[in-house]
Amino acid sequence: MARKLGAFVALSAHELSVLETLxxxxxxxxxxxxxxxxxxxxxxxxxxxxxxxxxxKLLRDGQRQIVDFQIPGDFLGLRSVLLQMSDQxxxxxxxxxxxxxLASDLMEAFAYTPRLATAVLWAASxxxxxxVEHLVDIGRRNAAExxxxxxxxxxxxxxxxxxxxxxxxxxxxxxxxxADALGLSAVHVNRVLRQMREQxxxxxxxxxxSFDDYERLAEFAEFDPAYLDQVGPxxx
Amino acid sequence: MARKLGAFVALSAHELSVLETLxxxxxxxxxxxxxxxxxxxxxxxxxxxxxxxxxxKLLRDGQRQIVDFQIPGDFLGLRSVLLQMSDQxxxxxxxxxxxxxLASDLMEAFAYTPRLATAVLWAASxxxxxxVEHLVDIGRRNAAExxxxxxxxxxxxxxxxxxxxxxxxxxxxxxxxxADALGLSAVHVNRVLRQMREQxxxxxxxxxxSFDDYERLAEFAEFDPAYLDQVGPxxx
DNA sequence: CGCCTAGTTGAGGTAAGTCAATTCACGTGG
DNA sequence: CCACGTGAATTGACTTACCTCAACTAGGCG
Numbered sequence: 012m013a014r015k016l017g018a019f020v021a022l023s024a025h026e027l028s029v030l031e032t033l034x035x036x037x038x039x040x041x042x043x044x045x046x047x048x049x050x051x052x053x054x055x056x057x058x059x060x061x062x063x064x065x066x067x068k069l070l071r072d073g074q075r076q077i078v079d080f081q082i083p084g085d086f087l088g089l090r091s092v093l094l095q096m097s098d099q100x101x102x103x104x105x106x107x108x109x110x111x112x113l114a115s116d117l118m119e120a121f122a123y124t125p126r127l128a129t130a131v132l133w134a135a136s137x138x139x140x141x142x143v144e145h146l147v148d149i150g151r152r153n154a155a156e157x158x159x160x161x162x163x164x165x166x167x168x169x170x171x172x173x174x175x176x177x178x179x180x181x182x183x184x185x186x187x188x189x190a191d192a193l194g195l196s197a198v199h200v201n202r203v204l205r206q207m208r209e210q211x212x213x214x215x216x217x218x219x220x221s222f223d224d225y226e227r228l229a230e231f232a233e234f235d236p237a238y239l240d241q242v243g244p245x246x247x
Numbered sequence: 248m249a250r251k252l253g254a255f256v257a258l259s260a261h262e263l264s265v266l267e268t269l270x271x272x273x274x275x276x277x278x279x280x281x282x283x284x285x286x287x288x289x290x291x292x293x294x295x296x297x298x299x300x301x302x303x304k305l306l307r308d309g310q311r312q313i314v315d316f317q318i319p320g321d322f323l324g325l326r327s328v329l330l331q332m333s334d335q336x337x338x339x340x341x342x343x344x345x346x347x348x349l350a351s352d353l354m355e356a357f358a359y360t361p362r363l364a365t366a367v368l369w370a371a372s373x374x375x376x377x378x379v380e381h382l383v384d385i386g387r388r389n390a391a392e393x394x395x396x397x398x399x400x401x402x403x404x405x406x407x408x409x410x411x412x413x414x415x416x417x418x419x420x421x422x423x424x425x426a427d428a429l430g431l432s433a434v435h436v437n438r439v440l441r442q443m444r445e446q447x448x449x450x451x452x453x454x455x456x457s458f459d460d461y462e463r464l465a466e467f468a469e470f471d472p473a474y475l476d477q478v479g480p481x482x483x
Numbered sequence: 484c485g486c487c488t489a490g491t492t493g494a495g496g497t498a499a500g501t502c503a504a505t506t507c508a509c510g511t512g513g
Numbered sequence: 514c515c516a517c518g519t520g521a522a523t524t525g526a527c528t529t530a531c532c533t534c535a536a537c538t539a540g541g542c543g
Contacts, residue, residue, distance in 0.1 A: 068383050071469055076383040090376070093369065098376050098474050125361035132368030133329065139375040140326070140334050146378060147304050147312040150385045150430030154499070185521065194386030196500055201523060233307055238334050390531070421489065432532055437491060 012058055015084065019133035026127050029120050036111040040103050047088040047101040054097060055111050057087040062107030063183055066099045067191065077192035079141060080104070080165065080184070084172050089135055092117060105183050140238040149194045152232075154203045157193045159232035162213055162220055167236045179221035248294055251320065255369035262363050265356050272347040276339050283324040283337040290333060291347050293323040298343030299419055302335045303427065313428035315377060316340070316401065316420070320408050325371055328353060341419050376474040385430045388468075390439045393429045395468035398449055398456055403472045415457035 013030055016022065022030070038057070040046050047054050049069060059081050066087075067077045078099055081087055091097030092114045121128035144164070148157045165182065169175030186204070190197040208214045212228045214221045222228060249266055252258065258266070274293070276282050283290055285305060295317050302323075303313045314335055317323055327333030328350045357364035380400070384393045401418065405411030422440070426433040444450045448464045450457045458464060 068379070070383070070387055074387045076386045078379050078382060090372065093372055094376065096473065099379065121365065125365050128365040129357065129361050129368060132365060132372055135372050136326065136329055136368055136375070139372070139378060140330065142375060142378050142382060143304070143314050143335065146314060146382050146385065147306070149382065150312045151306055151310045187521080197521090198501080198523090199499055202499090205523080237332065423489080433489090434491085434533080435531055437489095438531090441491080 012084070016127075016130040016134060019137075020126055020130035022127070022130065026124050029124050029127060033112050033116055033120065034110055038109050038111050040107050040109065042103050042105050042107075045100050045102050046109075047091055047097050047099075049097055049100045051091070051097050054088055054091045055113055056089045056092045056117060057109035057111055059083050059085050059087055060108045060110060063104040064101055064107055065104060065188065065192070066101045068099050075191045076194065077188065079138075079145070080192065082165075082169060082172065082174065086135070086138075089131075093132075093135070104188065144238060145192075154193070154195055154199055155207060156232055157195070158189070158200070158203050158207065159212065159228050160234055161189070161193060162215070162222075163229060163232055163234040164236075164239070166220065166222065167239050171239070177222060177225045179219060181218060182215065182220045183218055248320070252363075252366040252370060255373075256362055256366035258363070258366065262360050265360050265363060269348050269352055269356060270346055274345050274347050276343050276345065278339050278341050278343075281336050281338050282345075283327055283333050283335075285333055285336045287327070287333050290324055290327045291349055292325045292328045292353060293345035293347055295319050295321050295323055296344045296346060299340040300337055300343055301340060301424065301428070302337045304335045311427045312430065313424065315374075315381070316428070318401075318405060318408065318410065322371070322374075325367075329368075329371070340424065380474060381428075390429070390431055390435055391443060392468055393431070394425070394436070394439050394443065395448065395464050396470055397425070397429060398451070398458075399465060399468055399470040400472075400475070402456065402458065403475050407475070413458060413461045415455060417454060418451065418456045419454055 012034075013022065013027060016030075037060075042062075046057070046064075047066075061083055064081045064087055065077050066079055066081065067075050069075055081101075087101050087109060088097065090099075092112075117131075121131075141164070144160075148160050152160065166175050166177070166180055169180045170177075174180060186200045187197045189195075190200045193200065195203075204215050208216075208223075211223045212231065214223055228234075248270075249258065249263060252266075273296075278298075282293070282300075283302075297319055300317045300323055301313050302315055302317065303311050305311055317337075323337050323345060324333065326335075328348075353367075357367075377400070380396075384396050388396065402411050402413070402416055405416045406413075410416060422436045423433045425431075426436045429436065431439075440451050444452075444459075447459045448467065450459055464470075
């Protein structure tokens with residue numbers, strides 16, 4: 012986490028020590044049970060240490076749009092603390108391990124070490140670039156391109172935390188989850204995956220994504236990982 | 248702007264005066280000419296004082312996805328400064344008037360008055376809620392629901408700055424622009440608008456949106472304006 | 484006066500959805 | 514140890530929402 016935030020703001024020893032005090036309660040959540048509920052306020056935020064989760068919104072007719080998946084190192088429910096109201100729910104994909112950050116602690120740290128606040132918010136704003144990318148995905152790309160882009164983005168993010176590379180990665184998602192993330196039906200996700208497998212681009216099978224031809228896939232999806240990177244501290 | 252930021256962080260007199268120094272150069276841009284280009288860095292940010300603009304991403308095949316429209320009071324190109332790289336372009340819909348905020352000035356202000364930085368980033372993070380809402384729109388709602396939700400959201404935002412109410416508002420957008428925002432074709436936008444007009448829900452004609460039956464429309468679109476509001480300062 | 488852009492409408496095509504049946508892996512209880 | 518149920522993946526047949534192409538209208542402007 013310190014590494015992540017350090018990308019935006021060079022943190023002082025004091026600020027780092029404040030970060031330390033936040034790192035306290037470890038908690039475990041079981042797969043499939045919501046840990047943040049849409050429409051509730053005053054929640055805690057969490058940092059995911061192991062396992063996968065996803066944030067989503069529910070429509071009244073029961074449909075679900077997954078906004079993003081979270082992998083180790085990501086925040087969970089940060090916005091529900093920042094905006095004092097959760098506009099989305101968060102659910103673990105697998106059993107997960109998190110470290111809890113109390114809303115009150117976080118706000119207190121913000122008040123006394125505003126540079127820390129800046130760093131956190133900066134990181135949050137970078138996440139927005141990802142949501143924008145999803146928007147383009149769903150709005151203007153066909154099913155196969157969406158899927159390709161999605162799998163590549165996940166791969167790139169996992170590579171940053173050492174859980175994947177250009178050959179592939181372990182992926183605990185079901186086709187139903189992918190469907191809800193990509194705005195497709197589960198049946199169509201299946202068809203698209205088969206098609207891509209037959210074309211020798213990617214294979215998703217038994218919880219594992221293998222890039223059969225990374226370059227061709229990246230070309231096909233117009234994938235440019237620039238929006239995921241952050242080079243050096245922006246604020247000295 | 249001060250009012251907008253004050254919603255997140257109670258600003259001191261000193262911080263307000265720093266804000267003042269930022270408010271300097273007024274500039275005019277003509278409709279249809281990009282003011283921020285995808286893939287460029289080191290740009291200025293702007294605050295829109297009059298007119299409408301939109302931020303978008305271009306795909307290689309020439310398709311365009313509009314991410315959001317900006318109305319008076321909104322930031323333009325803030326992320327291109329924060330992340331030192333523009334991941335999207337911004338283009339005026341009408342002729343617009345803006346006040347320029349130099350990237351260097353902004354970063355300097357961030358360094359010396361970090362609480363100000365916090366406020367700005369907080370506001371930016373609130374904008375993300377809007378993008379998420381669009382994601383749900385495009386991913387899981389049909390064309391009519393999307394359109395309804397879109398028109399209602401614009402109306403609510405314009406009402407906040409006194410440019411609209413529950414009866415309607417002036418709207419300089421073309422059907423082509425709406426199509427690119429909603430991930431539809433222009434032809435289909437036209438059909439959907441006709442349908443909604445015939446059903447007595449909304450009328451969009453001659454640059455003016457009239458809500459013929461606001462309640463029914465809001466019900467139809469599952470529109471909940473909560474994500475647009477912010478009540479009091481979160482940080483004393 | 485003619486051109487250009489925005490809007491409108493119709494006809495026909497297609498990507499993706501829905502419904503439904505089948506398989507397979509897994510866990511659970513008799 | 515086997516019968517059973519359940520959840521994920523798979524595939525086929527059919528439907529539909531939205532797209533594309535195309536023709537036409539109307540206003541603005543050099």
